[in-house]
Amino acid sequence: MLYENNKALGDKVKHTRSARTLEADATRNGKRLNERKARGIALSKIFYAQAEKIENENLALKMKKRAGRIYGCCSHREIAINSERYAYTLHTHRCKDRNCVECQRVRAFVLQEKIRAITPSLIERTDKSDGLIFGTLTIKNPHINELKDYLKLMSRAFARLMTRKKLKGVVRGGFRCFEVTRGNIKDHCHPHIHFLLQIA
Ligand SMILES: [Zn+2]
Incomplete structure (x- = not known):
């Protein structure tokens, strides 16, 4: 199980200083992807620090696991780079946490596209x-x-x-x-x- 060893996972969240990043110069959007990942890691550290203040062991463990999930979100990406040096994510693992920077970015994009698609026909119909x-x-x-x-x-x-x-x-x-x-x-x-x- 991925999250069975919570202590190791916790140590990872606690002690990581930077993520292994995409070479920013190789792609046009590499810098942005790196920044987003860094924000995700910063968020997981906040969750972890909060978890350490919680007295209830079960709740603390739950929160540490959550920190670990956010920490691991989009850690590995399969990326395709087009001729204009734009990096597209082909496959990655997402945590789907409602506060995760990476996942909420995707959610916002999906909602945007859905609204864009249905609005004209909705108005036409009414x-x-x-x-x-x-x-x-x-x-x-x-x-x-x-x-x-x-x-x-x-x-x-x-x-x-x-x-x-x-x-x-x-x-x-x-x-x-x-x-x-x-x-x-x-x-x-x-x-x-x-x-x-x-x-x-
Ligand atoms: Zn996520």
Whole structure:
């Protein structure tokens, strides 16, 4: 089993300083891939450090395993480089963690493509004069420990906004998703809701 030896895995997360990286000059997007992987490793270290503070052994072990999964995500890539020196990933192992930098990048791309594909025909089917509104709603930099509460709050606030009479009359439907970024302020984050609404 890959994760049976948790101690060894933990040591790996703890002591790794840098990942074995793609030669940045060989490809146009190599630098970006390396940066993303480095961010993933930094995240796994944060999870591991948090796990060491947890008193409940089971929970701590669970979190260490999670750190290990994020750490190992996309560690090995089979890559094809085209004539324009652009590297395409043919095959890799992904952890599918909701906070993983690599996996969320893929998820965002898949969602983007799905929305792009269905939107025109959706509007055609309902009413050609319909329009789309894209917007972003945000809360100013809460502390990272309060993120869970803030996400709940924002989710509820958005649902309430959608029940407002004026909006209800014109909104046919839409899509909303959360994005959380890290600003420059230590231990603070920047949650926001992106939404796309079909308006009559
Ligand atoms: Zn991942």
